[in-house]
Amino acid sequence: MARPDRRRPENVAGDFYVDSTCIDCAACRELAPASFTASGGQSAVFSQPQGPEAQRQALLALTACPTASIGTLRPHPDLAAVRASFPLPVDTGGEVLYCGYHSEKSFGAASYFIPRPDGNLLIDSPREAAPLFASLEKRGGVSAMLLTHGDDVADHAAFHRRFGLTRSIHAGDGRAVPEAEELFQGTDPIAWSPDLTVIPVPGHTRGSCCFLYKERYLFTGDHLAWSARRKHLYAFRDACWYSWKTQVASMERLLDYSFEWVLPGHGSRIQLPAAEMRRSLETCLAWMKER
Numbered sequence: 001m002a003r004p005d006r007r008r009p010e011n012v013a014g015d016f017y018v019d020s021t022c023i024d025c026a027a028c029r030e031l032a033p034a035s036f037t038a039s040g041g042q043s044a045v046f047s048q049p050q051g052p053e054a055q056r057q058a059l060l061a062l063t064a065c066p067t068a069s070i071g072t073l074r075p076h077p078d079l080a081a082v083r084a085s086f087p088l089p090v091d092t093g094g095e096v097l098y099c100g101y102h103s104e105k106s107f108g109a110a111s112y113f114i115p116r117p118d119g120n121l122l123i124d125s126p127r128e129a130a131p132l133f134a135s136l137e138k139r140g141g142v143s144a145m146l147l148t149h150g151d152d153v154a155d156h157a158a159f160h161r162r163f164g165l166t167r168s169i170h171a172g173d174g175r176a177v178p179e180a181e182e183l184f185q186g187t188d189p190i191a192w193s194p195d196l197t198v199i200p201v202p203g204h205t206r207g208s209c210c211f212l213y214k215e216r217y218l219f220t221g222d223h224l225a226w227s228a229r230r231k232h233l234y235a236f237r238d239a240c241w242y243s244w245k246t247q248v249a250s251m252e253r254l255l256d257y258s259f260e261w262v263l264p265g266h267g268s269r270i271q272l273p274a275a276e277m278r279r280s281l282e283t284c285l286a287w288m289k290e291r
């Protein structure tokens with residue numbers, strides 16, 4: 001729970017604030033960019049939300065924050081409804097939803113929900129939270145959790161207990177979930193289902209994987225994300241735990257696939273026409289090879 005006595009001096013005066021426990025995961029800046037900004041290695045409110053939509057976005061950020069570092073000076077009666085509104089569609093089609101409820105155990109990584117007739121999926125683990133459990137239950141529960149890598153497994157055990165879902169992770173990161181029901185092996189792509197391909201992409205970690213859904217949505221964990229500053233896809237050079245050289249080779253193999261969405265754990269997500277996405281991936285590769 002955020003505390004006013006820990007309010008960061010970088011916040012503007014007013015109702016919403018970030019306190020000193022912020023871990024700089026950037027979730028609030030993605031959800032409510034009109035109110036939150038980066039400042040001094042953490043987040044801060046640079047503009048109090050003006051109007052109902054900006055206020056809703058700020059409350060979404062408050063709900064998603066992994067460390068409960070966002071607070072308000074006055075009560076918000078609509079907060080319960082905002083908490084129940086996750087997961088939120090990433091686009092108008094509603095084929096993929098963003099879970100919110102980031103977990104500190106995965107340093108605030110994003111996770112996603114895919115409703116499917118053959119069984120709903122979670123991509124990486126959100127934080128265990130009663131309103132999210134209730135929302136997922138209303139949507140028919142979850143049959144499987146696919147984990148992009150060992151850093152973003154968070155509350156997998158709680159979701160397994162609640163929904164009886166199976167957990168899948170690459171054997172290279174298997175130590176993160178010793179109870180996993182399925183281990184991916186090797187570096188060849190795996191047709192996990194007719195609509196989802198597992199693409200092993202070792203580099204960030206030994207067992208990192210991307211998941212390609214309907215040849216449109218690529219879930220990338222910490223392998224690949226969008227850089228708003230550079231205006232192209234990029235990889236985290238300073239957070240490569242296994243092998244940069246291997247990660248470059250894995251990135252090169254992604255050129256074999258077509259997709260329009262990059263949905264990462266950390267960093268910004270992006271939608272581009274497939275041809276433009278490919279060009280950005282080529283730019284990313286050239287950038288990586290210089291590092």
Ligand code: SF4
Pocket residue numbers: 018021022023024025026027028029042043061064065066067068069070108
């Ligand atoms: S969501 Fe919370 S922890 Fe993450 S940057 Fe914002 S205030 Fe900090």
